[in-house]
Amino acid sequence: MAHTFPELVIGGVLFAPFVIYLVVTLVIIIVLRPLLLLVGFAKMFSHASIAELSLGVTILGLLMLLF
Template structure:
């Protein structure tokens, strides 16, 4: 059974499904950032940007597994 990956077309240019996943995860992270700020996510780690990047990669991986 072959998977059919929908491609995103922007201005006649076909973008890989991975680009669509990246944009979807970016939206999810932007929505989660205020919640993470309220719970003190940045204070839990010595280097908060690396922790946020790790969260981005984790959400990206989960999204790719689901779709």
């Protein structure tokens, strides 16, 4: 039994589900950034940009697993 993935079609161009998950992850990170700044997320890590990237990869992985 093969799982069919829903593609996004824009102007006749098919986009893979990964692209959709990537865009949703970007939106989630943009929404979370002010909250992370408020709680001092950057001060908890020596390399805040790597920690934020890791958070983005985690969110992307969770989206791919859940949907």
